[in-house]
């Protein structure tokens with residue numbers, strides 16, 4: 462199949478770029494002692510996770526049980542759920558995964574989530590494993606003091622849960638656009654994680670896993686001796702938002718192929734809108750930067766920029782998403798390309814697995 466034969470809007474995945482991004486991240490971590498457990502929220506596709514594991518990743522991180530189920534069905538793992546699991550339907554689904562023998566570690570940050578995990582293990586007739594999520598400054602989930610973390614670690618041990626360590630994600634770094642201030646913020650956040658590590662060690666509960674960090678903080682995280690692994694996700698495809706924070710390091714692997722449906726005097730209209738492309742992180746751009754999806758309605762994109770002058774109805778235009786993760790979540794398949802050839806189609810099996 463050629464790219465010209467694909468109906469639009471459709472997601473193109475550049476396999477050369479994905480391979481390069483995976484290799485770049487592995488090279489960045491090589492020799493640091495910090496390993497990679499990439500976040501599945503970005504690719505949501507077992508073929509990509511398999512490539513990451515083959516390149517040296519020690520497992521896969523997920524946000525939702527639905528993503529974990531997709532990985533388990535594909536035989537991929539070990540899985541770290543970097544999120545809280547609570548409520549009857551989820552306890553049942555976690556129990557089902559445990560009963561299948563899936564190697565899954567779940568984050569906890571309250572007695573209630575420890576109880577949910579213990580309940581899932583009891584239903585499965587097996588043992589569960591956990592890391593304690595600590596708040597590194599994001600103010601989302603996570604314990605707010607080392608003393609609370611030590612108390613939860615003891616509770617895990619008492620509950621017969623395999624206590625594996627801690628995680629803390631410094632996602633608030635993306636709120637800081639100044640590179641120097643961002644570096645200081647990341648150092649401070651990772652320092653907070655370090656205070657939890659110290660308290661646990663003093664309590665005789667040293668964490669085997671200390672998992673932190675996303676694409677924009679891996680470079681600093683690898684210099685912290687107590688960090689054992691990182692959870693970066695976006696690096697594998699990159700997008701315009703990530704490029705602002707980590708310029709020039711990763712290639713753009715994901716583009717939305719669109720068709721021009723109308724050409725007006727100063728703008729053109731493409732056949733994609735908010736139902737196939739997101740813009741909460743700014744306007745998507747063409748790879749040469751000459752076209753901008755300045756405005757999106759549900760099924761239309763208003764294209765502006767110097768590239769508009771050359772457009773004709775029926776032309777194909779590729780757009781790099783500003784936020785890849787939320788864009789790809791709207792789709793069901795990647796058209797996998799090498800240069801101008803479509804070499805495969807990969808289902809995005811975990812798209813919209815937000816439960």
Ligand SMILES: Cc1ncc(COP(=O)(O)O)c(C=O)c1O
Nearest residue numbers: 500543630675676692693694695
């Ligand atoms: C808990 C957690 N870990 C890791 C990441 C990965 O970060 P990034 O997309 O910057 O690579 C995220 C991103 O949302 C996250 O929520």
